[in-house]
Amino acid sequence: MVAESALLHGSDGELAHGPKLAHHFETMEKQVHAARFGVWVFLGSESLLFAALFGGYSVYRTLNESAFALCSRELNLTMGTLNTLLLITSSFTVALAGYFIHHDKHRASAFMIFLSILMGFGFLIIKGFEWTADFHEGALPGKFFHLEGIPQAGGSQFFSLYFLLTGLHAAHVIIGMGLLAWAMNKVIRRRVSSRYDLPVEVSGLYWHLVDLIWIFLYPLLYLV
Amino acid sequence: MSQPSNVERDEQFLETPPLTEVKVPRRNYLNDGTTVRSWLLTLDHKRIAIMYLVLTMVGFLLGGVFALLIRIKLLTPGPWLFSANAYNRLFTMHGVVMIFLFLIPAIPGVFGNFLLPLMLGAKDVAFPKLNLFSVYLYLAGAALALWGLVHGGADTGWTFYTPYSTTTPAQVVPILLGAFILGFSSIVTGLNFIVTVHTMRAPGLTWFKLPLFVWGIYATAIIQVIATPVLGMVLLLVAVERSFGFGIFDPSRGGDPVLFEHLFWFYSHPAVYIMILPAMGVVSEVVACFSHNRPYGYKVIAYSSLGIAFIGFLGWGHHMFVSGESVFIAGAFSFLTMLVGVFSAAKTFSWVGTMYKGSVDFKTPFAYIVGFLFFFVFGGMTGVAVATLPLDVHWHDTYFIVAHFHFIMVGAAVMAYMAAVHYWFPLMFGKKYSERWGLSGAFFTFVGFVVTFFPQFLLGNEGMPRRYYQYPDHFQVLNVVSTVGSWILAMGVGVTLLTLIYALIAGEPAEKNSWGSRGFEWRADCPPITHNFDTQPVIGPHDGPYSYHLTHGTASEAKHGS
Amino acid sequence: MSNATTAHAKPPPAFSRYVLVWVALLVLTVVTYSVAHMHRGPFSLLVAMLIACTKATLVGLFFMHLWDEKGLNRIVLLMAAVFLGLMILLDVSDVKTRFAPALPPSVEVPIPER
Numbered sequence: 001m002v003a004e005s006a007l008l009h010g011s012d013g014e015l016a017h018g019p020k021l022a023h024h025f026e027t028m029e030k031q032v033h034a035a036r037f038g039v040w041v042f043l044g045s046e047s048l049l050f051a052a053l054f055g056g057y058s059v060y061r062t063l064n065e066s067a068f069a070l071c072s073r074e075l076n077l078t079m080g081t082l083n084t085l086l087l088i089t090s091s092f093t094v095a096l097a098g099y100f101i102h103h104d105k106h107r108a109s110a111f112m113i114f115l116s117i118l119m120g121f122g123f124l125i126i127k128g129f130e131w132t133a134d135f136h137e138g139a140l141p142g143k144f145f146h147l148e149g150i151p152q153a154g155g156s157q158f159f160s161l162y163f164l165l166t167g168l169h170a171a172h173v174i175i176g177m178g179l180l181a182w183a184m185n186k187v188i189r190r191r192v193s194s195r196y197d198l199p200v201e202v203s204g205l206y207w208h209l210v211d212l213i214w215i216f217l218y219p220l221l222y223l224v
Numbered sequence: 225m226s227q228p229s230n231v232e233r234d235e236q237f238l239e240t241p242p243l244t245e246v247k248v249p250r251r252n253y254l255n256d257g258t259t260v261r262s263w264l265l266t267l268d269h270k271r272i273a274i275m276y277l278v279l280t281m282v283g284f285l286l287g288g289v290f291a292l293l294i295r296i297k298l299l300t301p302g303p304w305l306f307s308a309n310a311y312n313r314l315f316t317m318h319g320v321v322m323i324f325l326f327l328i329p330a331i332p333g334v335f336g337n338f339l340l341p342l343m344l345g346a347k348d349v350a351f352p353k354l355n356l357f358s359v360y361l362y363l364a365g366a367a368l369a370l371w372g373l374v375h376g377g378a379d380t381g382w383t384f385y386t387p388y389s390t391t392t393p394a395q396v397v398p399i400l401l402g403a404f405i406l407g408f409s410s411i412v413t414g415l416n417f418i419v420t421v422h423t424m425r426a427p428g429l430t431w432f433k434l435p436l437f438v439w440g441i442y443a444t445a446i447i448q449v450i451a452t453p454v455l456g457m458v459l460l461l462v463a464v465e466r467s468f469g470f471g472i473f474d475p476s477r478g479g480d481p482v483l484f485e486h487l488f489w490f491y492s493h494p495a496v497y498i499m500i501l502p503a504m505g506v507v508s509e510v511v512a513c514f515s516h517n518r519p520y521g522y523k524v525i526a527y528s529s530l531g532i533a534f535i536g537f538l539g540w541g542h543h544m545f546v547s548g549e550s551v552f553i554a555g556a557f558s559f560l561t562m563l564v565g566v567f568s569a570a571k572t573f574s575w576v577g578t579m580y581k582g583s584v585d586f587k588t589p590f591a592y593i594v595g596f597l598f599f600f601v602f603g604g605m606t607g608v609a610v611a612t613l614p615l616d617v618h619w620h621d622t623y624f625i626v627a628h629f630h631f632i633m634v635g636a637a638v639m640a641y642m643a644a645v646h647y648w649f650p651l652m653f654g655k656k657y658s659e660r661w662g663l664s665g666a667f668f669t670f671v672g673f674v675v676t677f678f679p680q681f682l683l684g685n686e687g688m689p690r691r692y693y694q695y696p697d698h699f700q701v702l703n704v705v706s707t708v709g710s711w712i713l714a715m716g717v718g719v720t721l722l723t724l725i726y727a728l729i730a731g732e733p734a735e736k737n738s739w740g741s742r743g744f745e746w747r748a749d750c751p752p753i754t755h756n757f758d759t760q761p762v763i764g765p766h767d768g769p770y771s772y773h774l775t776h777g778t779a780s781e782a783k784h785g786s
Numbered sequence: 787m788s789n790a791t792t793a794h795a796k797p798p799p800a801f802s803r804y805v806l807v808w809v810a811l812l813v814l815t816v817v818t819y820s821v822a823h824m825h826r827g828p829f830s831l832l833v834a835m836l837i838a839c840t841k842a843t844l845v846g847l848f849f850m851h852l853w854d855e856k857g858l859n860r861i862v863l864l865m866a867a868v869f870l871g872l873m874i875l876l877d878v879s880d881v882k883t884r885f886a887p888a889l890p891p892s893v894e895v896p897i898p899e900r
Contacts, residue, residue: 059881064893092804143470154892157477480889
């Protein structure tokens, strides 16, 4: 089917609450579909950023099984579990935000996003407490590691990986919170609706990725 | 609007193009807005391609200068001209610049960007702003790496092996960070291309009607998106270890240097397929056009592109045969590496088959492709040779390896790049270059290439190690030959560049589709207008990018009408 | 391709589905926590990873809407996982079969129960 020339020149593509149709897409549906696919490819790429660290983890755990187990017991399991529950719930609220926007319930949707951002803050605060405790105890990476009773080599590698993994993850949490705030702004200003919800979807997908990564980090770091 | 019938549209290629009064169309993407701002903030994929052309060409010349300096030093076996330290930095920066500033970004950034929308019948790539962002990422990464170079540069080799890279006092961190940012430019480009190919094909353009260049770019983009983040992270780990002493790869802290190599080569081996797959795509296009024949095995080439992309991920350990990895795993990697040869060979047979019973027009692009085929076969076969574990024990870290990968990277990839530049030059600039000078440039490039790199196989087999500042006297003759070859090669590149620059300034205007190609991109004007097409192209059921079977007689008949 | 401009042609999923998935995730978290406190054996890592993969699949299918969407987006994360698995498999195999003196130093001590 050949698209209408009006749409080709992008003049009629404006939705009541959405952005303009870009000149190189024939229909809004294609533009949204391409954007969504683009986000998925980006998520795939981002998850491979963690791959190098997971690779290092798998090698060093194989070599230092017992040291890793001992170090894992040094972590605060309560805080780690709490963080896990927090992120899972924030994923739930983000999903609900998408649900509400499909029903054009903008206030409920914005509130859900707000809760998610709040839980993100909670996650970071708890992480901050954990890290501070680690600094005091000597559960530190590399040459700074000095915990009693744990082999130096394994302990040093565990905590290098621990700080790198949780640090990289925390950076993604911060970026995710930024994206959610941007989406929330769009919802409040009524620039998204059941017909066009891309900002909510994009930030939601990114946030779910952040949750996904933590789902794997939790048992690998806290439950060895 | 009425669409011309398939027969009528095919016949437009049989009509005699006007041989007089040929002008570059008045409004095209080059003169549509001439301010600096209109270029720096452009969202037009063609302008972005030209920016990549300039940037990657600068990278190529810079890397080439480093290579010439290395070869000049190697005229004599003993200390001469500059220190060993400077030599280490030179070969490191030669590798970093050639790989990250030229080979990885060039064909996708220049020709992928320029041609993909044209070949798909689209007005632009899926995310034009992201495309512009990738150029600025390239600039930022390049600037950071060159800043490091100016302040001494790294001396670790482009492979940054630990523990030397984590302990050397050289300026490694800016180069690591520069490479990290360049990696993101590559990821963004790959992402853009994947989404573009999936979502922006013209109506009627099914996957198996795509030009083979698109298949090559698509397979490359998959590798870019999957492999590059791993490199980014491992380079960051080296930077972190240098800056904060984490000891991730430090044996005294339980770290494993071989782990660095695993993580590094997990990207860097697929990276060589990022370099060669687009080149292979170019070869498919040029062979089909200048043989006036459909590709001999279209699906073979298309599937082989994907096959190379996937198998390319399986063999990285062949770089570590003698680094201390387990012999069992080395054997596995040896086997897995050789599998890629199957797909490469299949493609080579297809290309040669395309020429068979075709009507060959021996122009400059085709000349470069002949060079490609010859050198690719040599380079590929030596690849299978060094993939053989016991043989590599002898050849590893010698000039044999250097020769092997230069045969592929220069003999194949650079030749394909030159072919692409000459083939699509009329489309990109609306001008013609001098065939005589183009062929001369190609000739000197070939001769120079062979004289430079063939002796290196012999040197390596006799045991001359790579990256060495000094060498035993009995290697000198071959080294001198190789250096003289590098001068001939430089001359070939110089002649080529001057020919093209002259053509840009004072060349004859090119008429539309001067090669008589059936490719989709040639249906646009030469040069194309900013939005590529006035009306959305539609691909009919009998239409395709290689419909050469619809002509009768020789190439010249097809071009000028019988 | 249809000319519809709506982002989703189908009706959106029910509220209850999100709640069920959330509860399932919470339950699985409790399960993985409890299992870690039981006897630690050679399969503890495998079990933990299986539970994690289940949780991840739930998030991917229902929170990220892969259950409702067409095939293309589904394979992206799967492909990433395949390549990650490949890297881990070969790296760990290397370490497990390497000539021992070529390995970095490591010390084994007894692992206490939680």
